[in-house]
Amino acid sequence: MKRISVLLSALCLSLGISGMAAAAPLVVAHDTNFKPFEFKDETGTYTGFDIELWDNIAKRAGLDYSFQPMDFNGIIPGLQTGNLDAAIAAMTISPQRLEVVDMSDPYYDTGIMLIVRSEDAGTYTKLEDLEGKVIATKTGTSSADYLRTQFTKAKEVKLFPNNDGMYLEVLGKGADAAFFDESVVRDFAKASDGALTVVGPLYEGQSYGIGFPKGSDLVQKVNDALKAMKDDGTYKALYIKWFDVDPDTK
Numbered sequence: 552m553k554r555i556s557v558l559l560s561a562l563c564l565s566l567g568i569s570g571m572a573a574a575a576p577l578v579v580a581h582d583t584n585f586k587p588f589e590f591k592d593e594t595g596t597y598t599g600f601d602i603e604l605w606d607n608i609a610k611r612a613g614l615d616y617s618f619q620p621m622d623f624n625g626i627i628p629g630l631q632t633g634n635l636d637a638a639i640a641a642m643t644i645s646p647q648r649l650e651v652v653d654m655s656d657p658y659y660d661t662g663i664m665l666i667v668r669s670e671d672a673g674t675y676t677k678l679e680d681l682e683g684k685v686i687a688t689k690t691g692t693s694s695a696d697y698l699r700t701q702f703t704k705a706k707e708v709k710l711f712p713n714n715d716g717m718y719l720e721v722l723g724k725g726a727d728a729a730f731f732d733e734s735v736v737r738d739f740a741k742a743s744d745g746a747l748t749v750v751g752p753l754y755e756g757q758s759y760g761i762g763f764p765k766g767s768d769l770v771q772k773v774n775d776a777l778k779a780m781k782d783d784g785t786y787k788a789l790y791i792k793w794f795d796v797d798p799d800t801k
């Protein structure tokens with residue numbers, strides 16, 4: 552009887568450990584600096600549209616999670632290897648990405664635009680004006696892909712791991728323009744005290760989605776929660792809070 556009791560205790564302990572492992576919080580990645588989607592506020596806490604959107608989705612879907620800030624170009628590999636359970640980082644839904652990861656329904660529609668020094672706003676009004684010039688963008692993004700495949704006439708494309716680097720390169724005259732996501736360049740122009748201006752048309756209309764490892768059962772849960780947010784007005788309120796515009800009229 553004593554031996555059976557010991558075995559039962561060991562079995563219960565084993566099941567308890569397994570249960571704790573199964574209940575471990577999801578690891579959800581986001582970019583380290585992609586204002587207004589994710590960034591540190593004055594208290595050093597990450598906030599932004601993506602952060603609040605995921606928090607609302609997770610509560611609706613009953614998901615326990617912990618955030619993992621990381622460089623954007625490490626997110627897709629992290630999903631592929633299963634080190635990440637999900638990622639919300641203003642990630643464009645593209646055929647190339649869908650080959651290696653699963654993505655949610657779109658949650659934000661955008662495109663790519665140019666930002667230049669205000670003194671040059673009359674000179675550079677579209678990509679074609681930057682033939683033979685230096686353009687800055689962010690590593691591992693659809694903006695970098697576009698410059699690599701669709702506009703190959705730049706003198707040089709400088710790649711940076713974060714947003715601040717490419718904008719500082721333009722301000723310091725190390726690049727003639729930056730080419731990046733519309734909402735982000737508009738936010739940076741607004742914060743530049745008139746030093747930078749967004750110019751030209753919107754290139755390559757695109758949508759952002761939440762990323763998951765292939766075959767993840769989280770996709771449907773997240774899509775259902777996202778739809779519920781849109782149906783009850785929570786999504787619209789959050790959108791207006793961060794972008795000062797109604798998504799229905801954008």
